[in-house]
Amino acid sequence: MVDLNINGEIRSYDVPDDMPLLWVLRDVAGLVGTKFGCGIAQCGACTVHVDGRPARSCVMSVSAVGNRQIRTIEAIGRDPVGQGVQKAWVDLDVVQCGYCQSGQIMSAVALLNVKREPSDADIDAAMAGNVCRCGTYPRIRAAIKTASKV
Amino acid sequence: MSGPAYIHIPNRISRRSLLGAGLVIGFAAAASRKAHAAGEQPGLGKIQDVTGKGQTGTAFEGFAPGGFVRISPDGRITLIVPNVEMGQGIYTGEAMLIAEELEAGLDQVQVETAPPNEQLYRQPLLKSQTTGGSTSIRGAYGPLRQAGAAARTMIIGAAAQRWRVPATECTASRGVVTHVRTNRTLSYGELALEAGRQPVPQNVPLKDPSQWKLIGTPARRTDSPGKTDGTATFGIDIRVPGMKVAAVAASPVIGGKLVSVDDSAARAIPGVRDVIRIANAVAVTADHYWAARQGLAALRITWDDGPNAGMSSAQLIDDLKGAYGKVKAIVARHDGDVDGAMARAAQRVEAEYELPFLAHATMEPINTTIHVRPDGCDVWVGTQVPTVAQQLVAQATGLPLDKVAVHNQLLGGGFGRRLEADSIQQAAELAKHVSYPVKIIWSREEDIQHDMFRPAYYDRMSAALGSDGLPLAWVDHITGGSITAHYMPQGLPPGEIDPDAVEGAKETPYDFPAVHVDWTRADPPIPFTWWRGVGPTHNVFVVESFVDELAHAAKRDPIDYRKALLGKNPRSRAVLEMAAEKAGWGAPLPPRSGRGVSLHDSFGSHLAIVLQVAVADNGEIKLQRAVAVMDCGLTINPDQVKAQMEGGLNFGLTAALYSDITFRNGRVQQSNFNDYRMLRIHESPAIEVHVIRSTEDPGGVGETATVSAAPALGNALFAATGVRLRRYPFDRGRLASQAMASNARQGTTALASEDR
Amino acid sequence: MRRLGLTILAIVVVLAAAAAAFFFWPHGLTDVAEARSRLPTGADSVKRGEYLAKAADCAACHSVGSSRPYAGGLPFHLPFGTIYATNITPDRDTGIGQWSDAEFVRAMHHGVGRDGRDLYPAFPYASYALMSTEDALAIKDYLFSLTPVHAEAPPHQLKLPYDQSYLLRAWKLLFVPRQQFNPDPGQSTAQNRGAYLVEALGHCGECHTPRNKLYGLDSGQKFAGAVTAGWKAYNITSDATAGIGAWSDQALADYLSKGFAQGHGAASGSMAEAVEYSLSHLTPEDIKAMVAYLRTVPGHPAPHELAVAPSPRSLNDSTHLTPAPAENDQESLGLEVFQGACASCHGFDGTGVNDPRAALAGSQTVNDPTGVNLLQVLLQGSRFRTDHVEAAMPSFHAYRDVELAAVANYVLAHFGAKSAQISPDQVARARRGQ
Numbered sequence A: 001m002v003d004l005n006i007n008g009e010i011r012s013y014d015v016p017d018d019m020p021l022l023w024v025l026r027d028v029a030g031l032v033g034t035k036f037g038c039g040i041a042q043c044g045a046c047t048v049h050v051d052g053r054p055a056r057s058c059v060m061s062v063s064a065v066g067n068r069q070i071r072t073i074e075a076i077g078r079d080p081v082g083q084g085v086q087k088a089w090v091d092l093d094v095v096q097c098g099y100c101q102s103g104q105i106m107s108a109v110a111l112l113n114v115k116r117e118p119s120d121a122d123i124d125a126a127m128a129g130n131v132c133r134c135g136t137y138p139r140i141r142a143a144i145k146t147a148s149k150v
Numbered sequence B: 001m002s003g004p005a006y007i008h009i010p011n012r013i014s015r016r017s018l019l020g021a022g023l024v025i026g027f028a029a030a031a032s033r034k035a036h037a038a039g040e041q042p043g044l045g046k047i048q049d050v051t052g053k054g055q056t057g058t059a060f061e062g063f064a065p066g067g068f069v070r071i072s073p074d075g076r077i078t079l080i081v082p083n084v085e086m087g088q089g090i091y092t093g094e095a096m097l098i099a100e101e102l103e104a105g106l107d108q109v110q111v112e113t114a115p116p117n118e119q120l121y122r123q124p125l126l127k128s129q130t131t132g133g134s135t136s137i138r139g140a141y142g143p144l145r146q147a148g149a150a151a152r153t154m155i156i157g158a159a160a161q162r163w164r165v166p167a168t169e170c171t172a173s174r175g176v177v178t179h180v181r182t183n184r185t186l187s188y189g190e191l192a193l194e195a196g197r198q199p200v201p202q203n204v205p206l207k208d209p210s211q212w213k214l215i216g217t218p219a220r221r222t223d224s225p226g227k228t229d230g231t232a233t234f235g236i237d238i239r240v241p242g243m244k245v246a247a248v249a250a251s252p253v254i255g256g257k258l259v260s261v262d263d264s265a266a267r268a269i270p271g272v273r274d275v276i277r278i279a280n281a282v283a284v285t286a287d288h289y290w291a292a293r294q295g296l297a298a299l300r301i302t303w304d305d306g307p308n309a310g311m312s313s314a315q316l317i318d319d320l321k322g323a324y325g326k327v328k329a330i331v332a333r334h335d336g337d338v339d340g341a342m343a344r345a346a347q348r349v350e351a352e353y354e355l356p357f358l359a360h361a362t363m364e365p366i367n368t369t370i371h372v373r374p375d376g377c378d379v380w381v382g383t384q385v386p387t388v389a390q391q392l393v394a395q396a397t398g399l400p401l402d403k404v405a406v407h408n409q410l411l412g413g414g415f416g417r418r419l420e421a422d423s424i425q426q427a428a429e430l431a432k433h434v435s436y437p438v439k440i441i442w443s444r445e446e447d448i449q450h451d452m453f454r455p456a457y458y459d460r461m462s463a464a465l466g467s468d469g470l471p472l473a474w475v476d477h478i479t480g481g482s483i484t485a486h487y488m489p490q491g492l493p494p495g496e497i498d499p500d501a502v503e504g505a506k507e508t509p510y511d512f513p514a515v516h517v518d519w520t521r522a523d524p525p526i527p528f529t530w531w532r533g534v535g536p537t538h539n540v541f542v543v544e545s546f547v548d549e550l551a552h553a554a555k556r557d558p559i560d561y562r563k564a565l566l567g568k569n570p571r572s573r574a575v576l577e578m579a580a581e582k583a584g585w586g587a588p589l590p591p592r593s594g595r596g597v598s599l600h601d602s603f604g605s606h607l608a609i610v611l612q613v614a615v616a617d618n619g620e621i622k623l624q625r626a627v628a629v630m631d632c633g634l635t636i637n638p639d640q641v642k643a644q645m646e647g648g649l650n651f652g653l654t655a656a657l658y659s660d661i662t663f664r665n666g667r668v669q670q671s672n673f674n675d676y677r678m679l680r681i682h683e684s685p686a687i688e689v690h691v692i693r694s695t696e697d698p699g700g701v702g703e704t705a706t707v708s709a710a711p712a713l714g715n716a717l718f719a720a721t722g723v724r725l726r727r728y729p730f731d732r733g734r735l736a737s738q739a740m741a742s743n744a745r746q747g748t749t750a751l752a753s754e755d756r
Numbered sequence C: 001m002r003r004l005g006l007t008i009l010a011i012v013v014v015l016a017a018a019a020a021a022f023f024f025w026p027h028g029l030t031d032v033a034e035a036r037s038r039l040p041t042g043a044d045s046v047k048r049g050e051y052l053a054k055a056a057d058c059a060a061c062h063s064v065g066s067s068r069p070y071a072g073g074l075p076f077h078l079p080f081g082t083i084y085a086t087n088i089t090p091d092r093d094t095g096i097g098q099w100s101d102a103e104f105v106r107a108m109h110h111g112v113g114r115d116g117r118d119l120y121p122a123f124p125y126a127s128y129a130l131m132s133t134e135d136a137l138a139i140k141d142y143l144f145s146l147t148p149v150h151a152e153a154p155p156h157q158l159k160l161p162y163d164q165s166y167l168l169r170a171w172k173l174l175f176v177p178r179q180q181f182n183p184d185p186g187q188s189t190a191q192n193r194g195a196y197l198v199e200a201l202g203h204c205g206e207c208h209t210p211r212n213k214l215y216g217l218d219s220g221q222k223f224a225g226a227v228t229a230g231w232k233a234y235n236i237t238s239d240a241t242a243g244i245g246a247w248s249d250q251a252l253a254d255y256l257s258k259g260f261a262q263g264h265g266a267a268s269g270s271m272a273e274a275v276e277y278s279l280s281h282l283t284p285e286d287i288k289a290m291v292a293y294l295r296t297v298p299g300h301p302a303p304h305e306l307a308v309a310p311s312p313r314s315l316n317d318s319t320h321l322t323p324a325p326a327e328n329d330q331e332s333l334g335l336e337v338f339q340g341a342c343a344s345c346h347g348f349d350g351t352g353v354n355d356p357r358a359a360l361a362g363s364q365t366v367n368d369p370t371g372v373n374l375l376q377v378l379l380q381g382s383r384f385r386t387d388h389v390e391a392a393m394p395s396f397h398a399y400r401d402v403e404l405a406a407v408a409n410y411v412l413a414h415f416g417a418k419s420a421q422i423s424p425d426q427v428a429r430a431r432r433g434q
Ligand code: FES
Pocket: A035, A036, A037, A038, A039, A040, A041, A042, A043, A044, A045, A046, A047, A056, A057, A058, A059
């Protein structure tokens, strides 16, 4: 049994303690907004926040999470920065297939929480781990800048 | 049957009552065929609702002009679009076409994808219910507007009847009918049931473009909100009651077979349920994917590698090269006196080009959720070919076609990978062995190593130049496999040209006095398929690189040289000129920087891209800026055209820089994004897109920029360094400056073959 | 003159005979019945043997991956050829099923095969010679309790003269102890237990002590660090800068038992294997004992400037998501590679984002300007797996030499404050296993 604090709710999950958080979220907790892309921390599709920091849930075991707070895409709209990023994403129509975008948004929100007005280099540093196979990078960059101005 | 081809009235009353309304508006319901209302697959009755969601949707009560529009009495308007959304924005584009004539706002409608139904949703250009080849808008442009107009006419008719006024006195806008004189209004929802009883209008005149409210506007995507808050459902997100999750391993050598499996260790893992064996794969089902994956890793599997055990990349390339000149080439085009021109040429230029095997690597790994029961089967999957999926599952399970419901989902990328239903067939074969629903997920490694690859090509080019440097003759010898033959059940008759193999080569934008294009068929021993940009991705790389080589041989500017060949092609000339101007073509650049251009006419569109790069001394490439000018005729949603230029270009640049599937001992050597690399955000160039305003018929968009990417980059690299690379992924080691060259080249593992 | 000639001839003949006897006289067998009689029988001995086999880390070499443990086959690419680990399951034809107690003990203590041939010291009998006969027998009992696996190890491929195994007798004379471990009355019980675990069972020196020209362990530089098969085993003497002198007991214990320690990074390569197969299975008391013993190993300064930079400016000025502004302002290929492929696990602040094992701050590997292990990890990836943990870093061999050199230099500068000059050539050589 592992206790996890997901989006503000603490619940017990009957899973092995080396199970990556991603699969607990998707297959046990039913939060499928967090995506599986590679399983080796090379694409960012599975990004969630753990105590506000972006983490690749595909390689993060639940035991490594401990009692820290997990936030997923389903709840990112609860904070103003998250809302601002979502709005910029919609206003600029960033998404294409959309599969990478949960992770992109989680990374973008985390960046804006660290740097309110990120430079291009900051965006590169914080977002380069998130692959978009559809190639929406120019709009991701533009949307982060839009969101940073709000 | 009278009326437009896209409207068909079912002749069976029972069906009318079943659906509450019996109008069916489909693409091409032929008179002899019995059409079926939305949500109904032939004989399937109520098993599947039109949304493709849920297990057994109930029949719909309300106004349901079948194929494309559904309005319920509570006012909900659902547009059923015939194509699948895989990122290209088709839910938005096609919804715009329907909504324009239906007189509904995009914010008022819900968009859903069509269930498998060839009669209703057959794509007119591809002649099957398929999303691909950048054909969706081109095929839907007329029929979907007709469908919207027919539905609007019936709704207005119902209102007029209710009010007992002539229909001509009524107007419709944003889901409401207004009787202009009395200012009375009724919403579409209020009219839904009566609308269904209206006679089906025929030859409804469409709105004049000057009246368009949606078409041509940069309308926001309908799928953005769900894709930014985690609620959008992709195939991999499906969860059905009682479902287990499976991890699968297919024979590491394509064509190999499963010999035996020792599953004792796997079965000991908590959460593992079953180990399923089929001829060439084994799967472990479990309570969650983690357990399934652990279980799979714990299996001791013995494979029989089969006939491809020794397959290697070197061999595959040798086979291609060996086929050229040995196998009889099929002539795609022969115009003018090629031999004569070659004989009297002032200069002859020759070159060989090579393209690698490519994986699609859709961001959403391959997956299928399936429940096989004795009496039927449900499949939840994102596929570009829902009816093919249905057929393959029917075959694999032995169930009749009408017992197989395919619930199509959003696709986390298609790129041609999901034109193949091999993984869905595999899922059906596996799921037959268990009674519960199972979601089968391919790991990324499985996804890359068991992709159906875009095959390698080998092309030999030659040209005769006159004293002015312009071509007198152009010769393109293509060697490669036939994807069409692989894809079509009937195959390709011997001696017949595969149009895909020569697309983008047979017709170029240019006017050459003499042209010879032929194709030597050389199929690799493993299955292979289309990849974003299909034929043109291959051929335009070769054509546009070689035109650049000719310009260089003629000592002329690449843009001027092309312009000189575009006398009969004003649309291409216009995009080329504009791209050059916007990109500042000719303005001086620092050393080891350069601009490259690529121009092509594919999918009914004209696209010029100028790419500017800088090459570091160590050969590393900075993609600085791209300018794309697109003439795709009439534009439904210019912002989405831009989005496709941006995304398509980055997709193509990824391949040009990194993508290379190689084989050793029959095994794919790449496995995941660490060794099958993706372009990342800091590598993407700044992209500027200009879309030409035009009233010509709409052209395809989704694949065009991918086609341009590699040649634009190759030409830019040449401009920057003077090194012509004739194979991609481009070997950056060869771009190192003289001083760095020896260092940089060492240890390069790429299969280099160009320009030796 | 003639007499002198005869004398010389006689001396030569005598020497030759002596040499022949030395090199070819069959090895004898020592009677081990007495030790056997002191050993418990049955399951108890098997259990004791299992623990000892783990402490001696037999599985790491005698298995290929996790499939078929102890069935051998693992190749060792050495400068003078390739040798293969043998099958030590009790299979009668291909394993050790027919070995007697005495034969087994002779192999462990003297490096002699059942057929009397001299074994290559990749089999660490130079350390196992210190093992007590009883412990060796308990290990045998454990191995004999395994299911026999029929698996023939491939024949060694060695260059001349290294394929002449009798020559090893000279080597053994120089480098194999003739005594079993003898507790030092001047040391505590724990230190003695630790010494036994470190020296005899754990054979730590086989990797951590530099070798001399004759491939023997250079006892003058005990535990001063060495490169074996492309990986560097670091200095584990009690030197405060070069070695582990500044590590806390807890950190050392964590590193040994879990493969990583807060502020010191994680083990990879052969050390990760040693933890996975061996050290993670030891009792906390034994780990403590090893720590106690390691403390007594005299400090030896490092041959290179390997000091771990305690808190480099570049780290302090970074956030977990973004590098120090000074780095970010200039274009750097190394930074670009790092932000794309590495940062999502390692973080710019060195904390280890998803797994504490990914923390780079304080790790020796990112403070070693030769980049030996860094390049190995980049090229091969890293993998750590125990019953409760699975952590892996993929291989980045598909990146160009230029890119890997750049990212290595970036990592050494950013995390270790080292101005390293790893060249693409060096990456190419590491790729080729040189
Ligand atoms: S799935 Fe976790 S980073 Fe790709």
